[in-house]
Amino acid sequence: MFDVLHAPLVFQRVMQEARSHGRRIALVPTMGALHEGHLALVDLARKLADTVAVSIFVNPTQFGPHEDLARYPRDLESDVKQVQGRGADLVFAPEPESMYPHGEETRVRVGPLAAPLCGAFRPGHFEGVATVVGKLFALSGPCTAIFGRKDYQQLLIVKRMAQDLFFPVTIAAHPIVREQDGMAMSSRNRYLSAEDRQRAVGVPRSLHLAHEAFQRGERRPQVLAALCQSELERTTDRIDYAELVDPDRLTPLLSCDFERALLAVAAHVGMTRLIDNVILGEDPAPLARLM
Ligand code: AMP
Numbered sequence: 353m354f355d356v357l358h359a360p361l362v363f364q365r366v367m368q369e370a371r372s373h374g375r376r377i378a379l380v381p382t383m384g385a386l387h388e389g390h391l392a393l394v395d396l397a398r399k400l401a402d403t404v405a406v407s408i409f410v411n412p413t414q415f416g417p418h419e420d421l422a423r424y425p426r427d428l429e430s431d432v433k434q435v436q437g438r439g440a441d442l443v444f445a446p447e448p449e450s451m452y453p454h455g456e457e458t459r460v461r462v463g464p465l466a467a468p469l470c471g472a473f474r475p476g477h478f479e480g481v482a483t484v485v486g487k488l489f490a491l492s493g494p495c496t497a498i499f500g501r502k503d504y505q506q507l508l509i510v511k512r513m514a515q516d517l518f519f520p521v522t523i524a525a526h527p528i529v530r531e532q533d534g535m536a537m538s539s540r541n542r543y544l545s546a547e548d549r550q551r552a553v554g555v556p557r558s559l560h561l562a563h564e565a566f567q568r569g570e571r572r573p574q575v576l577a578a579l580c581q582s583e584l585e586r587t588t589d590r591i592d593y594a595e596l597v598d599p600d601r602l603t604p605l606l607s608c609d610f611e612r613a614l615l616a617v618a619a620h621v622g623m624t625r626l627i628d629n630v631i632l633g634e635d636p637a638p639l640a641r642l643m
Contacts, residue, residue, distance in 0.1 A: 356443045358446055360491055363492065366442065370402075376400075377403045377404075378498060379397075379489070381409075384409075384426055384445075385426065386408075386431045388537055391434060392526055394435055396498050400498075406444070432445075444491075463512070472593070473592045481510070485510050489514070497522075497524070498526060505616070540625070543623060553587070558594065559630040560637050560638045566613075571608035588619035591618075595617075612632065613632045615632055
């Protein structure tokens with residue numbers, strides 16, 4: 353029977369009960385304001401496990417003081433309907449006070465994977481993420497947890513945390529789900545005005561241009577990054593970064609001698625910060641459906 357739970361210890365008991373009946377649990381952690389990108393993760397979870405739990409929690413500890421915590425979109429009723437429609441078994445939607453009963457006394461420290469890219473612009477963000485994901489793992493004891501490649505750095509950090517802290521969970525990664533025009537789906541896309549939404553396509557287009565050059569044989573990291581940057585300069589209001597890095601360690605790629613490279617970008621359009629990425633040498637072109 354489908355359920356919506358709010359109390360962490362009740363969620364923990366229900367998950368323990370499910371495991372005691374031999375059920376494999378898949379967890380899909382989200383911050384709500386769900387879209388097809390999230391629902392694709394739920395579909396994958398459904399294939400991988402017997403019990404699918406979706407957490408919906410706008411985690412305050414991963415937002416910086418000047419970020420969008422207060423205005424982050426929240427729509428629990430519609431979220432619950434959507435995940436129920438996709439065959440999830442349970443939604444866990446706690447209040448911040450119940451997830452942090454002693455404030456944030458205990459926090460997961462993350463290593464060098466959190467230093468570059470978004471980590472450089474959002475101090476403390478990934479520690480907030482790792483801490484809340486650790487709590488969700490401890491509450492639900494999942495066999496599998498599903499994360500999207502849209503938040504590529506987060507995915508690597510969560511994988512590393514699960515290894516280092518010996519959480520008995522397999523992290524499954526889902527490819528980026530895009531709109532028809534190539535924009536990566538995101539809850540934050542709701543902030544964009546119609547005009548900004550049009551400019552925002554510059555973000556996937558910037559990745560696409562570098563991807564095309566890579567396909568034509570271009571390997572110079574500075575050239576690939578510059579192609580991406582100039583499109584972002586043309587279309588967005590401010591660039592946080594547009595970098596070519598090693599897809600496993602997130603260290604800068606400096607030579608032309610690579611098989612795969614992560615091209616990751618973050619840029620602001622109006623009041624909205626957008627992130628996107630592509631793995632050159634592995635992923636299809638971001639705007640493939642338009643070609
Ligand atoms: P969020 O609610 O934004 O914290 O995202 C929850 C999970 O959904 C994270 O693992 C995200 O990477 C994933 N996700 C969000 N948008 C997309 C997308 N467009 N494609 C794939 N995964 C996504």
